[in-house]
Structures are given as C-alpha cells and as structure tokens.
Amino acid sequence: MNQQAQIETAKFYSVGEKDILTATSIAEAVQEYVDDRTDWDSPISEHVKVQGWDPACLTESSCFEFAVEHLIECLNENYGAPDGDADYDLSEKAKALFNEFAKQVAAEYPVWGCERTGDPITVKVSDYVEVEEGA
Numbered sequence: 001m002n003q004q005a006q007i008e009t010a011k012f013y014s015v016g017e018k019d020i021l022t023a024t025s026i027a028e029a030v031q032e033y034v035d036d037r038t039d040w041d042s043p044i045s046e047h048v049k050v051q052g053w054d055p056a057c058l059t060e061s062s063c064f065e066f067a068v069e070h071l072i073e074c075l076n077e078n079y080g081a082p083d084g085d086a087d088y089d090l091s092e093k094a095k096a097l098f099n100e101f102a103k104q105v106a107a108e109y110p111v112w113g114c115e116r117t118g119d120p121i122t123v124k125v126s127d128y129v130e131v132e133e134g135a
Contacts (some may be wrong), residue, residue, distance in 0.1 A: 010052025052117035063102035
C-alpha cells in the first residue's frame, strides 16, 4: 500500500505534533494548521506534512499482564512476606477468570492514545483550503 493510500485510512490526522487529535480528514488537518497559527505575520507554508493516526491497539494479553502484575504487586505489598519474596503463581482457574476480564476490558475500554499510521505525506495547502493572497 502506498503512503497516500495508507494515510487515507487513518482515523485522525495532524500537521505537526498535537496533544489532542480532532481532525478526521486531511482537509481538516490542513485547515487546523491554517487556523491555529500563532504568528499571523508569517506566511502560510505552501506545502505541509500531514500525519495519519489510529487509536493504539489495546490487546487482551496486555490487559491480562497489566491486571495480573498489578494485583500480585499490590498483594505482595499489603499481604506478602516482609522480605518481599512472594512465591505465588495464578491457578488455571484464576488465569481463566483474568482472561475473561481482560477480554471484556480490551473490548470496552475507550483508547485515547494514538499511533502513527505510516510516514507523513506532503500536501499542497491550497489543494485543501482556500488561502488568501499574502497570508
């Protein structure tokens, strides 16, 4: 898949780094770039790099590992031996319950963080927004 095709399937877009991604198209990202400029005296770039973003993948296995690791750590701190050497492994029954829990959390959790989708593409600003002369 070429860069243009890869980025066009992204859920969000940005020109440069943004803390909160709201643009859901390349045109919206370019418009944000034009609208969000802080130095209105400087000219608008003719071309900009647009990055595509998709929500990070929250896997069942990462939920499982996180939940088990933090539960065991909490149990050791509050109920474990003073020397910190706990010798506890989950039973198969407990693992099965944690797996069901992890599946449900991974399916329901609203992932906020995003990951880049491929490399950014360079676009001509005037192809996406109307730019006034001298802006």
